[in-house]
Amino acid sequence: MTDPQEPTDNKDMTRRRLIVAAGAAAAAVGIGGTVAATASADESHGTPGRGSSGSTSSSGSASGSHSGSGPGSGSGSEECYRLTSEAIEGPYYIDADKIRRNITEDREGIPMTLRLQVIDADTCTPLRKAAVDIWHCDALGIYSGYESASQGGGTPPTGPPPSGAPTGAPPSGGPGGGGGGGGHVEPTDDKRYLRGTWLTDQHGYVEFRTVFPGWYQGRAVHVHTKVHVGGKLTEAGYEGGHTCHTGQFYFDEKAVLASAAVAPYATNTTQRTTLTEDSLYDGSGATGGLLHLSYRKGHIARGVRAELTMGVDRSQTHDGTDAGGGPPTASPSAP
Template sequence: MERKHFLKSLLMGAAAAPALLTACSKEDSVTPSTATTGGTTTTTGGTTSSSCTVAPTETEGPFPTHTPSSYVRSNITDGRTGYAMTAKITITNTNNSCAALAGLLVDIWHCDAEGNYSEYGGTAMQSTSYTNVHFLRGRQTTDSNGQVTFTSIFPGWYSGRATHIHVHVYTASGTSLKVTQIAFPEGTGTALAAVNGYAKTLSGYTYNKSDNVFSDDSAGVQLATVTGSTTAGFALSISLGVPA
């Protein structure tokens, strides 16, 4: 593991655990649906990585999918309520002028509207237990355009981290090519501002510039484009380069 990412993982373990306990302590009760707030349209986005840059390698933990091959599906919502979101991810080959890569396996996972992950819980890292469910996790195979599309909800957040989506890319035979994370644009007019942290609001939120994963991404390689609204739903898109 590169020294930078090793240090990141140490920082997450040492500093994030107490904060996560606070952020994940809410009961699984009322989570807003797509009809509970206004319909301000957001058009502000990030980049789609046209410079053929390798996506940064990031930590897979602390909540990776236990058996990703069991969740081959495009709709990963699994009953979780929240603002609808589709995520279109394009995988390109940085060893071949960022040509589209077909036939790769792409896993994604993220927290729910309250900041909780499925498959985990009942610990200091996440007090609410969802150990026996598998929401907001899935796997797809890239098409001829190098794309996968998932139907999900807009992620919430938990203490110490900005809103994010985890991504793990494998070859068709299961060899790992890249573990990375996707960041969301911030500020007035963005989807993040419209969602406003769901029930928790954005009080105490960690922004990208202070996040221990995204703070060094000055080129915005991990920053997605997110458009849409709370009423119509959101559309996320990003291109991630891997050396294949």
């Protein structure tokens, strides 16, 4: 059992700049020796580049976003993080009762390592012993616990894999046309694959082993997340405290199209919603949850490494009911 994390009240730490060493650490870690997170960052977020490697394909935004203010701003060696965008919880959340880092179980798909860092956006210091919760659908768009509700898209293929130009407007409702929008739906089965919770380390990092998510009608490819503080681990899971962040992570089109060319994703013939059409992604890059992805060019099936730094306000409660919507022209009700 882990003791609850105590709040940081040292006001002298406010706006302190955090020296970020995530790039060097990430470059040393790979998936089966085939993935190296060494791609340059998205300069629109002011994040120092990580270098580049000819054997690595990189997409998305780098972890975190530069505040552009305070001592050392613009030096390229110190950073502070904006608050990461809040999002709806969606209908398919199940309480944090699976304390584990490998959430794959028996699901087929492209191996993915998801490495996250949680930063207190007020003090700019890593948030240790925060419980990070993630859940997402499988390669065919099905959520565990809701297999009958999430129809997915695993029908026999009748044509080429989805292209980058889907037709029609994203519909409202849950996966496969079912679901209950943003409101919670009670589980319909006892499956729990692709769900898990783990505590951040002393540097605010947590890492999960999973598979690259698939897609279903109405939403771009995404992963749900919550960050809990002030609670503790028990035999029943993580209990107590409060949820200081509810969000979603996103994947850029280049990586999604690459995944659509390999099994089992290639059998998913469901109409796909692109990132720009998505009803919840706010278009703000890393701040909005856009992951930095690294994988071997032309060989995405060997594995993907996904990274992001989240800036949260640990004193606030964001349970997914106070989130703003995405693009104004899109429906806000899909999970």
